[in-house]
Amino acid sequence: MKKYTYIISACLLYWNSSNAQNDTTIVKLINLEEVVFSANKAEEKKSDVPYSIEVIKAKAIEFSNSQTTADVISNTGNIMVQKSQGGGGSPIIRGFEASRVLMVIDGVRLNNAVYRTGHLQNIITIDNAILERTEVIYGPSSVMYGSDALGGVMHFYTKNPLFGDEKMNLKLNSYLRYGSANNEMVGHVDFNVGFKKLASLTSITYSKFDDLRTGYSRNPNPDFGRCYYYSDRNWNNTADSMVRNVNSNIQKKSGYSQMDIMEKLLYKANENVNIGLNIQYSTSSDINRYDRLSEYAGGTLRFAEWYYGPQNRLLASLYSTIKSDGKLFDNLRITAAAQNIDESRINRRFNNNNKRYQIENIKVYSLNADFRKQVKEKHELSYGVEFLYNDVTSTAKSVNILTDIESPWNTRYPDGGSSMMTEAVYLTHSWEISDKIIFSDGLRFSNNSIKANFVDTTFFPFPFKNTKQNNNALNGNMGLVISPEKNVRFSLLGSTGYRSPNIDDLTKIFESTGGILIIPNEKLKPEYAYNGEVGFEILAFDNKVKFEGNYYYTLLKNAIVTKKATYNGQDSIFYNGTFSQVQSQQNAERATVQGIYGAISSDLNDYASFKTSLTYTLGNYYQKVPGFGGIGEHDSIIPLDHIPPMFGQTSLNLHFKKFEGEIYARYSANKALKDYSPSGEDNLAQATPNGMPGWVTFNIKTMYKVNKNFSVNLGIENLFDTHYRIFASGISAPGRNIFLTLRVKV
Numbered sequence: 001m002k003k004y005t006y007i008i009s010a011c012l013l014y015w016n017s018s019n020a021q022n023d024t025t026i027v028k029l030i031n032l033e034e035v036v037f038s039a040n041k042a043e044e045k046k047s048d049v050p051y052s053i054e055v056i057k058a059k060a061i062e063f064s065n066s067q068t069t070a071d072v073i074s075n076t077g078n079i080m081v082q083k084s085q086g087g088g089g090s091p092i093i094r095g096f097e098a099s100r101v102l103m104v105i106d107g108v109r110l111n112n113a114v115y116r117t118g119h120l121q122n123i124i125t126i127d128n129a130i131l132e133r134t135e136v137i138y139g140p141s142s143v144m145y146g147s148d149a150l151g152g153v154m155h156f157y158t159k160n161p162l163f164g165d166e167k168m169n170l171k172l173n174s175y176l177r178y179g180s181a182n183n184e185m186v187g188h189v190d191f192n193v194g195f196k197k198l199a200s201l202t203s204i205t206y207s208k209f210d211d212l213r214t215g216y217s218r219n220p221n222p223d224f225g226r227c228y229y230y231s232d233r234n235w236n237n238t239a240d241s242m243v244r245n246v247n248s249n250i251q252k253k254s255g256y257s258q259m260d261i262m263e264k265l266l267y268k269a270n271e272n273v274n275i276g277l278n279i280q281y282s283t284s285s286d287i288n289r290y291d292r293l294s295e296y297a298g299g300t301l302r303f304a305e306w307y308y309g310p311q312n313r314l315l316a317s318l319y320s321t322i323k324s325d326g327k328l329f330d331n332l333r334i335t336a337a338a339q340n341i342d343e344s345r346i347n348r349r350f351n352n353n354n355k356r357y358q359i360e361n362i363k364v365y366s367l368n369a370d371f372r373k374q375v376k377e378k379h380e381l382s383y384g385v386e387f388l389y390n391d392v393t394s395t396a397k398s399v400n401i402l403t404d405i406e407s408p409w410n411t412r413y414p415d416g417g418s419s420m421m422t423e424a425v426y427l428t429h430s431w432e433i434s435d436k437i438i439f440s441d442g443l444r445f446s447n448n449s450i451k452a453n454f455v456d457t458t459f460f461p462f463p464f465k466n467t468k469q470n471n472n473a474l475n476g477n478m479g480l481v482i483s484p485e486k487n488v489r490f491s492l493l494g495s496t497g498y499r500s501p502n503i504d505d506l507t508k509i510f511e512s513t514g515g516i517l518i519i520p521n522e523k524l525k526p527e528y529a530y531n532g533e534v535g536f537e538i539l540a541f542d543n544k545v546k547f548e549g550n551y552y553y554t555l556l557k558n559a560i561v562t563k564k565a566t567y568n569g570q571d572s573i574f575y576n577g578t579f580s581q582v583q584s585q586q587n588a589e590r591a592t593v594q595g596i597y598g599a600i601s602s603d604l605n606d607y608a609s610f611k612t613s614l615t616y617t618l619g620n621y622y623q624k625v626p627g628f629g630g631i632g633e634h635d636s637i638i639p640l641d642h643i644p645p646m647f648g649q650t651s652l653n654l655h656f657k658k659f660e661g662e663i664y665a666r667y668s669a670n671k672a673l674k675d676y677s678p679s680g681e682d683n684l685a686q687a688t689p690n691g692m693p694g695w696v697t698f699n700i701k702t703m704y705k706v707n708k709n710f711s712v713n714l715g716i717e718n719l720f721d722t723h724y725r726i727f728a729s730g731i732s733a734p735g736r737n738i739f740l741t742l743r744v745k746v
Contacts, residue, residue, distance in 0.1 A: 030539065030543065030544070030546050030601060030602075030603055033045060033047075034046040034047075034055060036049060036053050036055060036135055037135065037155070037157070038053070038104075038135040038137055038153060038155040039051050039053060039137060039144070040144065040372075040382045040428055040430070041107070041144060041333070041370045041372075041382060041384070042331065042370075042372045042382060044430075047481070047483070047489060047537075048430070048432075048438050048481060049440075049479075049481070050440060050479025050480060050481050050491045050492065050493040050535075051137050051138065051139065051141070051479070051493065052137075052138040052139065052491075052533070052535055052550050052597070053135055053136065053137050053138070054076060054078060054135070054136040054138070055133060055134075055135050056072060056073075056076065056133065056134040056135075056136075057132075057133050058131065058132050058133060058159070061128060061131050061133075061134070062703075062743075063660060063662075063701065063703055063713070064701070065177065065701065065713050065715065065739060065741050066128055067179065067184060067186070067207070067209070068089055068123075068124045068128060068207075069089070069123050069124060069126040069127070069128040069131070069134075069156070070083075070088070070089020070090075070091065070121075070123045070124055071089065071128075072128045072131070072134065073089075073091045073123070073134070073136070073154065074089075074091075076136070076649075077613055077648060077649025077651070077664075077666060078136075078597065078613055078615055078649075079091050079092065079093055079136070080092045080644040080647055080668070080726060080727060081726065082097065082119050082726060082727065082728045082729050083121075083726065083729045083730070083731050083733075084119055084121070084289060084290065084291045084683075084729065084730040084731060085121070085254060085287055085288060085289050085290040085291065085308075085730070085731055086182065086209055086211075086212050086251070086254035086255055086256055086287070086288070086290060086731065087121060087124055087209075087256040087258070087284060087287035087308075088119070088121040088124070088287075088731070089121055089123050089124055090119040090120050090121065090123070091123065091154065092151075092642055092644050092728075093136070093138060093151035093152040093154075094138060094139060094151045094152060094552065094554070094593065094595055094617060095151065095593040095595065095617045095618075095619045095640065095642055095643045095644070096150050096151025096152070096593070096642060097117075097119065097120075097151070097642040098115060098116055098117055098118055098119055098120045098642075099111060099115040099116055099117050099120070099148055099499065099502065099504070099505075100117065100148060100150040100151050100499060100642075101148070101149075101150070101151045101152055101153075101154065102141070102145050102146075102148045102149040102152070102153045102154070103122070103123060103126075103153075103154050103156070104145065104153060104154070104155045104156065105126060105155075105156045105157075105158065105280070105315070106156070106157060106158055106278055106317065106319075106335075107317075107319065107333065107335045107368060107370075108315060108317050108335060108337040108339070108366060108368075109145070109146075109364075109366060109388065110122065110339075111147075111148045112339070112341065112362050112364050112390055112502075113362060113364075113390035113392050113418070113419075113420040113450075113502045113503040113504070114343075114360060114362055114392060114413065114502065114503050114504045115148070115502065115504060116504045116505075116508070117504075117505065117560060117562070117585070117681070118681050119681075119728070121287075121308075121311075122311075122313075123154075124258070124284075125260075125282035125284075125311060125313040126156055126282075127158075127203065127205050127260035127262065127280075127282065129175075129186075129188040129190070129203065129205045129260075130158050130159055130190060130203040130205070130260075130262055131156055131157065131158060131159070132157045132158060132159040132160070133157045134154065134155070134156050134157070135153075135154075135155045135157075136152060136153070136154050136155075137149075137152050137153040137155070138151075138152045138550075138552075138597075139151075139152055139493070139495060139497075139531050139533060139552060139554075140152075140475075140477075140495045140496060140497025140529045140531045140554070141153045141495070141497065142444060142446075142473070142475040142495075142496060142497040142498055142529075143426055143428060143442040143443065143444045143475050143476060143477050143495070143496075144382075144426060144428065144442070144444070146386060146422065146424050146444065146446050147422065147446065147448060147473070147498060147499050147500045148499050149497055150497045150498075150499055150527075150529045150554075150556075158203075158262060158264070158278075158280075159190070159201060159203075159264075160201065160264065160266060160276075161192055161193075161194060161199030161200055161201040161264050161265065161266045162192050162194045162199055162201075163194045163195065163196060163197070163198075163199045163266070163268060164194040164195050164196060164199070165196065166196070168193065168194065168195060169192065169193070169194030169195075169199070170191070170192065170193055170194075171191065171192040171194075171745075171746065172189070172190075172191045172192075172744070172745070172746040173188075173189070173190050173191070173743075173744075173745050173746075174187075174188060174189040174190070174743070174744050174745075175187075175188050175741055175742060175743040175744070176188075176741070176742050177713075177739065177740070177741040177742075178739065178740050178741075179737050179738070179739040180736070180737055180738045180739070181212060181213050181717075181718075181734035181735055181736070181737035182209045182210050182211065182212040182213065182254075182255065182734065182737075183209070183210040184207070184208070184209050184210075184739070185207070185208045186205065186206070186207045186208075187205070187206050188203070188204070188205040188206075189203075189204055190202060190203035190204070190262075196268075197267060197268045197269075198265070198266070198267050198268075199265070199266045200263070200264070200265050200266075201262070201263070201264040201266075202262070202263050202264075203260070203261065203262040203263075204259075204260070204261050205258075205259070205260040205261075206257070206258070206259050206260075207257060207258045207259075207260075208255075208257040209255050209256055209257070210255040211250050211251055211252055211253065211254050211255045212250075212251045212254045212255070212731070212732075212734055213247075213249055213250050213251070213734070213735050214249050214251060214723050214732035214733065214734065214735050215249070215718060215721045215722045215723035215724065215732070215733070215734075215735035215736070216249055216721045216723065216735060217720060217721050217722050217723060218723045221688050221693060224688050224693070224723070224725075225723055225725055225732040226248035226249070227245050227248055227249075227250065227251050227252055227294065228244070228245055228248050229242045229243060229244060229245060229301065230242075230243055230245055230252035230253060230293065230301075231243070231293065231301050231303070231304040231305070231350060238402075239351060240301075240304040240350050240351045242300060242301055249723075249735065251290055251731055251732065252293075253288040253290065253293055254288060254290045254731060256284060256285050256286070256287045256288070257284065257285045258282065258283070258284040258285070259282070259283050259284075260280075260281070260282045261280070261281045261282075262278075262279065262280045262281075263277075263278075263279045264276065264277070264278050264279075265277040271323075272322060272323040272324065273320065273321070273322050273323075274320065274321045275318075275319070275320045276318070276319045276320070276321075277316075277317075277318055278315070278316070278317045278318075278319065279314075279315070279316050280313070280314070280315040280316075281312075281313070281314050281315075282311070282312070282313045283310055283311070283312045283313075284310050284311045284312075285310060286307045286308065286309055286310065286346075287307060287308045287311065288306065288307045288308075289306045289307060289308065289730075290730060290731045291683065291686055291729075291730020291731060292306035292347070292730075293305075293306055294686075294730070295685070297350075297578070300350050300351075301350045302349070302350060303347055303348065303349060303350060304348050304349065304350045304351070304352070305346065305347060305348040305355065306345075306346070306347040306348075307345075307346055307347075308343065308344065308345060308346075309342075309343070309344030309345075309346060309359070310342070310344075311341075311342070311343055312340075312341065312342040313339065313340075313341050314339065314340045314341075315337060315338075315339045316337065316338050316339075317335055317336065317337035317338075318335075318336050318337075319333060319334060319335040319336070320332075320333070320334050321333050322334075328371065328373065329371040329372060329373050330372055330373050330374055331371070331372040332369070332370070332371050332372070333368075333369075333370045334367075334368070334369045334370075335366075335367070335368045336366070336367050337364075337365070337366045337367075338363070338364070338365050338366075339362075339363070339364040339365075339366075340361070340362075340363055341360075341361070341362040341363075341364070342359075342360070342361055343359075343360045343362070344357060344358060344359040344360065345357075345358045345412070346358075348401070353400050353401050353402050354398050354399070354400055354401075354407075355398065355399045355400075355401050356396070356397075356398050356409050357396060357397050357398070357399065357409070358394070358395075358396045358409070358411060358412040359394070359395045359396065360392065360393070360394050360412065360413065361392070361393045362390060362391070362392050362393075363390070363391045364388070364389070364390050364391075365388070365389045366386070366387065366388045366389075367385075367386070367387045368384065368385070368386050368387075369384050369385050370382070370383075370384040371383050371384055378431055378432045378433070379429065379430070379431050379432075380429070380430045381427065381428070381429055381430075382426075382427070382428045382429075382430075382442075383425075383426060383427040383428070384425070384426055385423075385424065385425050385426075386422065386423070386424040386425075386426075387422070387423055387424075388420075388421065388422040388423075389419070389420075389421050389422075390419060390420040390421075390502075390503070391417070391419050392413055392417065392418045392419065392420075392503050393417055394411040394412055394413035394414065394415060394417075394418075395411060395415065396408070396409040396410055396411040396412070396415070397409055408456065408458065409459075410456075410458075410459035410460065410509055411456075411509075412508060412509060412510065413452070413503055413504070413507050413508060414452040414453050414454045414455075414466075414503075414507050415454065415455050415456050416452075416453030416454055416455040416466070417452075417453055418450070418451060418452035418453070418503045418507060419450070419451050419452075420448065420449070420450045420502060420503060421448070421449050421450075422446060422447065422448050422449075422500075423446070423447050424444060424445065424446040424447070425444070425445055426442065426443065426444035426445075427442060427443055427444075428440065428441070428442030428443075428477075429441050429442065435483075436482065436483050436484060437480070437481070437482055437483075438480070438481040439478075439479070439480055440477070440478070440479045440480075440481075441476070441477065441478045441479070442476060442477050443474065443475070443476045444473075444474070444475045444476075445472070445473070445474050446472065446473045446475070446498070446500075447470070447471070447472050447473075448469075448470070448471045448472075448473070448500035448526075449468070449469065449470045449471075450467070450468065450469045450470075450500075450501070450502070450503065450506060451466070451467075451468050452466060452467050452468075452503060452506065452507045453465065453466045454466065454507075459509075460509060460519065460567075464522055467506060467507065467520075467522040469500075469501065469506065469522075471500045471501075471525075471526045473498040473500065473526065473528070475495075475496045475497065475498060476495075476496055477493065477494065477495035477496065478493075478494050478495075479491065479492065479493040479494070479495075480492045480493075487538065487539035487540070487543060488536075488537070488538050488539070489536065489537040489538075490534070490535070490536050491533075491534070491535040491536070492533075492534055493531075493532070493533050493534075493535075494531070494532050495531045496528065496529060496530055496531065497528070497529040497531065498526055498527065498528045498529065499526060499527050499529075499560070500526045501524045501525070501526060501560065501585075505524055505560060505585050506520060506521065506522060506524055506585075507520045507522075508520065508585075515578060515579070515580050515581055516580060516581050516583055516680050517573065517575050517580035517581065517582055517583065518562065518583050518584060518585070519565065519567055519582060519583075519584050520584070521565070521584040521585050521586060524560065524585055524586070524587060525558045525587050526558065527556055527557065527558045527559050527560045527587070528556070528557045528558060529554050529555070529556050529557075530554070530555045530557070531552060531553070531554045531555075532552070532553050533550060533551060533552035533553070534550070534551055535548070535549065535550040535551075536548065536549055536550075541602075544602055544603050544604075545600070545601070545602040546599075546600070546601045546602070547599075547600055548598070548599050548600075548601075549596070549597060549598040549599070550596070550597045550598075551594075551595075551596045552594060552595060552596075553592070553593075553594040554592065554593045554594065555590065555591075555592055556588075556590060556591040556592070556593065556621075557589075557590055558587040558588070558589075559587065559588045559590065559591035559621055559640075560585050560586070560587060560588075561585070561586060561587075561588045561591070561621055561640070561641075561679060562583050562584070562585060562586075562641070562679035562680070562681060563583060563584070563586045563588075563679070564581065564582070564583055565582050565583055565584040565586070566582060567582045570582070583679070583680075588621040588622065588623060589622060589623070589624065590621065590622055591619065591620065591621035591622065591640055592618075592619065592620060592621075592622075593617065593618070593619040593640065593643070594617070594618050594619075595615065595616055595617035595618065596615075596616050597613070597614070597615050597616075598613065598614050599611060599612065599613035599614070600612055600613075607654055607655060607656060608652065608653065608654050608655075609652075609653045609655070610651070610652050610653070611649075611650070611651050611653075612648065612649070612650040612651075613648050613649055613650075614646065614647075614648035615644075615646065615647055615648060616646040617643050617644060617646075618643065619639065619640035619642070619643040620637050620638060620639055620640055621638050621640055622635040622636070622637060622638070623635065623636045623638055624636075638677070638678065639674075639675050639676060639677045639678075640677055641677035641679050641681035641682050641728075642677075642681065642682070642728070643675075643677075644668070644671070644727045644728075645668055645669040645670060645671040645675075645692070645694070645727055646668070646669040647666075647667065647668040647669065648666075648667060649664060649665065649666045649667070650664060650665045650667075651663065651664035651665075652664070657705075658704060658705040658706075659702070659703070659704050659705070660702065660703045661700070661701065661702040661703075662699075662700070662701045662702075663698075663699070663700050664698075664699050664701075665696055665697065665698050665699070666696070666697050666699065667694070667695065667696040667697070668694055668695055668696075668724075668726070668727065669694045670690075670691060670692060670693050670694040671687070671691045671692040671727050672690070672691045673689070673690055673691040675691070676691065681728070682727070682728045683728050683729065683730050686725070686729065686730040687725070692725060692727050692728075693724070693725075695722060695724030695725075696722070697717070697718045697719070697720075697722055697724070697733075698718075698719040698720060699715070699716065699717045699718065699719060700715055700716050700719065701713070701715035701717075702714050702715055708745075709744060709745055709746055710742075710743070710744055710745075711743045711745075712740070712741070712742060712743070713739070713740070713741035713743065714739070714740055714741075715738075715739055716736065716737070716738050716739075717734065717736070717737040717739070718733070718734060718735055718736050718737060719736065720736070721735045721736040722735075723735070
């Protein structure tokens with residue numbers, strides 16, 4: 001009965017709001033003139049670009065009230081986000097994840113030399129409270145963005161300082177948010193001080209999350225996702241104990257906290273030149289790997305401790321935008337940036353006193369110059385250069401927790417240091433053949449080089465002491481946008497992408513899921529993607545209903561996959577207290593990823609809009625199987641990892657002058673056991689014996705503007721308190737979450 005009470009209450013709230021408003025502000029879901037910036041690193045109409053691009057604006061980010069930026073991406077309904085712990089979030093775009101998806105913030109590349117092919121939580125270091133907009137480019141985008149942009153690009157744009165006129169421009173934005181599923185407490189404040197030529201924007205966000213409570217309703221898997229025991233030290237701190245969890249729906253040790261700070265300064269030298277300084281800092285508490293802490297070995301918990309140390313990201317960029325009437329460019333943006341990233345992994349086996357630390361520091365230096373030039377009336381050029389340098393330092397130690405005696409331990413990456421350098425040039429061109437046809441093309445040449453040195457090979461006497469690689473890549477794209485009528489648009493796109501092996505791919509020593517050890521492979525080659533896609537948008541019923549769809553097919557050559565290997569002729573070795581199967585990153589001859597996306601959206605009237613979308617992806621790699629006596633050789637078809645099951649979202653939005661509301665359902669099909677990759681990256685051990693069950697959640701969000709300075713967000717996520725776990729995740733999703741946000745703008 002309670003379920004229906006929630007729905008009836010929400011409907012009454014909508015009815016009261018609609019009758020209380022006399023004036024309306026019409027919000028259109030279908031925007032024919034939407035502008036994007038990321039496709040060619042310059043402002044242009046979305047309808048002129050052959051790429052499939054999703055735009056998430058500040059208002060949508062504010063209304064979504066997401067806990068992290070990973071959740072902002074997930075709330076689109078078009079991207080599935082994997083999580084291994086409370087402080088996590090690894091977006092999957094078109095069956096590509098982690099180092100095969102590029103993240104950029106304010107024009108600065110975030111992917112670094114140790115981004116792995118597994119699952120990454122680095123997106124949470126981006127503060128969603130200060131985002132102005134986010135643009136997601138679907139599909140290979142290496143012409144503009146270089147290596148790693150196989151599945152797509154997520155480009156995050158933070159808010160800019162606002163100048164004043166004769167008077168100082170002083171603005172304040174702050175909010176407090178509470179969420180019940182993990183006792184979330186978030187406080188944010190940003191303030192702008194603007195003068196005629198100088199402006200400053202300062203932002204601070206503090207987030208604290210307790211252990212996450214998952215959904216109570218489990219059917220037909222009553223034990224799936226329950227946390228019955230967790231590890232703790234006994235009363236006199238001499239041994240580990242398995243402590244019975246009084247509430248098995250509470251995922252113990254999944255809480256964490258985080259602080260994000262940003263300072264932006266903008267100086268207007270004259271009407272044509274702006275100079276900016278952008279400083280961002282993100283730090284967290286220790287973040288427990290919940291999936292590792294829930295593993296069992298021999299009837300007891302496998303780990304007593306497994307956590308990431310504080311994840312620190314410091315970014316400083318100096319940039320300038322220049323307008324000119326000269327022959328070389330109309331617009332130029334130059335960005336020089338430096339990043340300092342600290343990461344660490346700490347673990348200790350259950351009832352083992354030796355605590356192992358692996359600590360990484362990554363320094364990244366980059367320089368980008370992006371030019372834009374209008375040539376005659378119908379042609380537009382974008383061109384530029386890029387330089388990147390990564391320096392990786394990796395250390396390790398083992399500490400006895402009773403005696404504090406330190407001893408050596410193997411590093412995750414080469415202990416003698418490693419580096420990666422990239423130089424690239426690109427050129428893209430857009431030709432407006434007519435008001436109905438736009439043609440675009442582009443080329444990029446990149447050079448990637450890597451150096452790595454192993455000094456101490458005590459733990460693994462590799463056949464090599466150092467490794468070097470130098471790889472070149474030429475990428476291109478060609479696109480066509482055809483609009484035979486004003487309300488009909490077709491797009492054709494052929495594009496290529498590449499990913500040069502990084503330090504993580506080539507040199508990592510890593511204990512993956514239970515019983516699997518990843519070892520280095522210095523012979524790894526770059527992987528290349530060849531992509532073709534076709535899309536359409538059709539407006540019908542007086543431009544109030546939009547039908548859109550996209551089909552893509554991506555061929556991967558030399559696809560990097562995790563496969564069985566040998567070490568000194570053995571397929572299994574004893575490592576860290578476990579007899580582990582040896583695997584390594586290897587090149588498959590080829591792999592294919594294909595998928596389809598479809599959506600229907602409608603502005604039902606001036607107050608209501610509707611949208612439903614569905615995404616389906618398939619992915620396999622092919623391995624040669626020899627025949628007998630050279631006869632009968634054939635391809636063995638093996639599922640790729642990171643391929644999500646079919647998923648989607650359906651939503652109904654209501655919008656008035658002071659009130660906005662949304663009722664939406666998010667859903668996913670099941671992932672069958674036979675469709676899982678054998679690599680272990682999809683975390684089958686964290687699913688049921690039959691794979692990952694399908695799920696659906698129902699949710700309500702509302703926002704009421706009390707006045708121009710004060711607004712309230714109230715909502716319920718996972719209304720029916722359903723237990724579910726997103727594909728490849730090692731932690732279950734939140735149960736019923738009631739959230740409240742109080743926001744003040746001055």
